Amino acid sequence: MNPITIFIVVVAFAAYLIFQGIKNFQLHNLNESLRKRDSETVERIADMGMTRRLLGEYVCDLYKLRVFYVTKEEEKFEKVLKHMLKAEKYRPDDRESFLETYFHTFLIKGNRKYADWILEAIRKTGNQKFIHYSEESYAVMLDKRSDLIDKMEEDINSKLYYGFALGVVLFMVAKQYSYLGDDRNALEYMRSAKACFHPKAVYMPVVDRYLEEAEA
Incomplete structure (x- = not known):
């Protein structure tokens, strides 16, 4: 390898290290500010042009949404939420993850207003598939419907869903059995739902609480 090539490789590697260092520094500052519920600092860092170039529009917007949510700054939260719902720059998988997470967060909270926006x-x-199970989840959680068990069991048996989505469908069947007073089937489906969820999924605290009370 000639000296010029070595020099180019070294410079490129150094540039990469600098890039990663700055990126990690910004992420650390955002995480620390979020942990402290310091919305002003999160907003300032997330809106910096450099931060948006390093982390991307989606990540920066998500930090702002999270901090305004935890600090209960409703006006700012709604502004960012509306922006994110309309934004077209996000990658499809990022957009779906955001919609999925916050939609189910607001179903659990019983917040029909925000759930309507996201739906x-x-x-x-x-x-x-995403639309179908989201609409059924809305019907179960907010409209308290208990007549969708057969349809949702068909969805389960069809193998259309897996992972988080399957866990949600199982959870919704459990909720309907609970509404009907069928504790045995509710418990069975709730256990199955838990097996599908990641430990940090938004439904896990609800599932764990239900299982603890049912098995006490």
Whole structure:
């Protein structure tokens, strides 16, 4: 390898290390500020041009959304939420992850207003499986419907869903059995739902609480 090539490789590697160092520094500052619920600092860092170039629009917007949510700054939260629901720059998988996480967060909270906003955005994705189980989840959690068990069991048996989505469908069947007073089936489906969820999934605290109370 000639000296010029070595020099180029060294410079490129040094540039990469500098890039990663700055990126990690910004992430650390964002995480620390979020942990401290310092919304002003999170907003300032997330809106910096350098941060947006390093971390991307989606990550920066998500930090702002999270901090305004935990600090209960409703006006700012709604502004960022509306922006994210309309944004077209995000990668499809990032957008779906955001819609999925916050939609189910607000179903659990019983917040129909925000759930309506997000469900409208979900319908615009054109992802029929995503739309289908989201609409049924809305019906169970917010409208307290208990007549969807057969349909949702068909969805389970069809193998259309896996992972988080399958866990949600199982959870919704459990909720319906619970509404009907069928504790045995509710417990069985809740246990199955837990097996599908990541330990940090938004439904896990609800599932764990239900199982602890049922098995006490």
